[in-house]
Amino acid sequence: MRFLAAAIVLLVLAQSLPAEAGKCPKVCSCDGAKLTVACVGKNLTMVPPTIEEITLKLDLKNNNLQVLLRGAFVLTPYLTHLNLQRCNIIRVKEGAFRTLGRLVSLNLAFNQIDILYQESFDGLSSLKELHLDHNRIEEIQPGAFTQLGFLNLLALTHNQLVYIPNMAFQGLLNIKWLRLSHNSLNNLAPEAFAGLFTLSRLSLDNNELQFFPTQTMTRLGEVKRLDMSHNPMTYLGEESVSMAKLTHLYLNHMSLQDLSDQALSHVPLLSHLDLSHNQLRNLEPLSGPKKLGSLNLTGNPIYCNCYMRPLKQWARAGGVKLLGACAGPPHLSDEPLQTVAPLNLRCRSRAERLTDEFEEESDSTSSPPTAKPKQNSKCPANCDCDIESQHATCEGQGHTKVPRGFPAKTQLLDLRSNHFHYLPANSFPGSSQVVSLHLDLCKIHEIESGAFRG
Template identity: 25%
Template sequence: MLELAQRMVFCALVCSVYARASCPPRCECSEAAHTVKCVSKDLRSVPAGIPGYTRNLFITGNHIGRIGPECFQGLDNVTNLSLSNNRISEVESHTFAGLRSLRYLDLSNNQLTSIHPEGFSVHNHSLRELNLSRALYNHSAVTDLAMSLRWSSLGSLQVLDLSGNGLIFLPLHIFAQLGRLRRLQLSNNSLVAIHNATFRGLERLEELDLTFNTLKSIPEEGLRELDDLPAASRLLLGDNPFTCTCAIEPLALWLNGSRGRVRDAEGLACAFPPDMRNVSLLAAADLTLGCHQRAAGADLALQTSYVFLGLVLGLVGLVFLFVLYLNRKGIKKRVNEARDACREVWEGYHYRYEMDSDPRLSQVSSCADA
C-alpha cells in the first residue's frame, strides 16, 4: 500500500514537471525568464498549451485573423502581451478578460476592422499601456475604437498609442473615460483640426504628440481645448504644414505664451505661402500688425461708405419732400378728382347690385330697354 502511494506521488511530480516544461509547437519557451515567443511561425490562431508560468507572451508576425476570449484562458500571470503584425481584423468581446495581470498590450501593425465595444475589457482594470499604432484598417475601426474606449473599463490606462493610423478626425469625447491617461501618441496621422471636446476628460494627460499631421492652423476653439489640459507639460506640434496667413495669428500669439508647454515651439515653421516658408512660427506673430492694419482699413472704409450712403439717402428724401410741397395744390386737385371718380364707380356698382337683387326692378329695366 505504501509503495502504491509512493508511485502515485512520483507520477504526480513527473506530470507536474512535464506540464511546467511543455511548450506549444513552433514556439520558444523560457521558464527562467517567464517568456514564450511564437514569432513568424505562420500560425493561424493563438497556440494552445501556453505554460501557466508565462508573464511575457510574444505572438508576432503570423497570420491570425481574429482573437477571442478562448485564446488566452488560464494565463493569469501574463503581464506583457504582444500580438503585433499578425493581420488581426477582429477583436471579440472580453478577449483579454482572462488575463488578470495584463498591464501592456501591443496590437500594432494589424488590420483591425471590427472591435467589440468591450473588446479591451480587462479584469481589475489592470491594463496600463495599449499600443494600436498602424493597427486600424478603415473608418469603421475608428468608430468601433471610440465605442470600445468608452465601454471597455480602461479607467487605469496611462499610455495610448494611436500613431500611424491615417486618422483624419477624432470622434468627440473619444477619450472621455480615460481619466488617468498620461501619454497620448497621435503622430503620423492626417488630423486636420482640433475641435471642441476632442480631448475632454484627459485631466491627467502629461504628454500629447501631434507631430506629422496635416494641421494648417489651430483656431481659438482648438487652443482652448489644449489649454483645458491642465497637466499637459509636453505638447509636440512639429512637422505640420502650417499656413502663415492672418488665420495663424491666434496660434502664433498662443505659442509665444506657451513655450514652456510646447517643447518643439522653437522649431515650428511656416510651410505656406512660399514667401513665408521656413519662417519661425513664433516670429509669424509680427504678421498680426499687418492683419490688424488691413482689418482696420477695411472697417474704416466700410464705415465711410455707410455714412456717405446715409447722406445721399437723406438728400434724396429732402428733395422728394420739397417737390411734394411745390406741387401741393396740383396733388390736392388730383386726389379730389380720383376720389370723385371712385365714388361714381362705386355708385354705379351699387345701382347694378340693387337691380340684380330685385327681380321686379330687373323686369322694368328690361321693358324700358325694349
C-alpha cells in the same frame, strides 16, 4: 515574490533529479542552470514532448506550428517566458495556454492569426506582456482578454483591425500601455476602451481615423500619453480632446488645416503638443492647457503675418517654446517661430492689397487669352476672406443659403453656426480648391444629390 520562490524550488529540484531525467530534445539546446530551452528554426510542427517540466523559458521562434491545440503546453506548466514568433500560427484554440498560470511574457508576433477568440488566452492569469504584432488580426471577439487581469502591455500593431467594438478589452484591469498602431482603424465604438481604468499610454498612430474620437477618448481618465499621428484628420473642433490627465499629445503627420482655439480646453495638464508636418498656415492661442512647455509646428506652411501675433504673445506670456519656422512671406521665410519678432508679423494695408489687385488685373488683361486668369479677391457679404492664408469664414452670420463668390484659391471654408436647413445641388460653385469644409451647427436636415459637386 511567488515567482522567485518557485524558481528557487525548481532549481533545487533540477539539481536533485537523476541525470537521465534531464534529457534535452535533439533539435533543441538546453541550459539546465538557467532552466531555458531553445528550439529555433527547426521546422517543428508541434511542441517537443520531451522538454523538461521545470523549464522556465522556452524559445520556439521560426518554426511551423500553424495551430496551437488545447493543452499544447501541459507538459511545461512552470514557464514564465514563451516565444512563438514566426511560427506560421493561424489559430490559437481554446485552452492552448490553460496550464500556463505562471507565464508573464508571451510573444506571438509575426504569425498569421486573424481572429482573437473568446477563450484564446484562457489560463494566462499571471501574464504581464502579450505581443501580437504583425499578424492578420481583423476581429477581436468579446471576452478575448477577460483572463488577463495582470496584463501591463498589449501590442496589436501592424494588424488589419478596422473597427474596435464596445468592451473589446474587458478584463484588462492593470493595463498600462495599449498599442494599436499601423492598423486600418477608421471607427471606434463609444465604449471601445471601457474598463481600462489603469491605462496611461495609448498608441493609435498610422491608422485611418478622419475625426478625433472624442466620445471614446473621454472615458480614458488616466491616459497621460496619446499618439494619434499619421491619421488623415483635417480639423479639430471645439472640445475635441477632453482628457483630464493627458500630458503628451502627438498629432503630427496628419492633414490638419485648422484647429479650434477651444479644441484642447479640457486638457489642463498638457505639457507637450506635437502638431508638426500638418497643413496649418496659422494658429490661434490655445485655451485650456496651463502647463504647456512646447508646441511643435515644424513642417507646417506657417504664414508669419499679423494673424500669428496673438500666438506669439500667448507663447511668450505662458513660457511656451514654439518649434518650427515661417514658410512665408518671403522676407521671413525659414525664420524660426521662437525668435521672429512680433513687430515683424505684419499684414498688408488695404491700400497695398488694392494696389496688388490692380496690378493683377493689369497683368491679366495683357496676358495671352490662354493664360490662367488671376484669382478673384472678392468675398461674399458678411464673410471674411484671407487671401494669404487661403481661409474664408462666415461663421455665425445667420446665412440661410450658402454664400457664393469666395476666392478661387480658398482651401478652408468655415460656414458653421448658420441656418441653411437645406443644401441644394451645386451649393459650392467655384470651390474646387477647398480641402476642409465646416458645416457644423447649421441645422441642416436635407442634402440634395450633388450638393458637394465640384
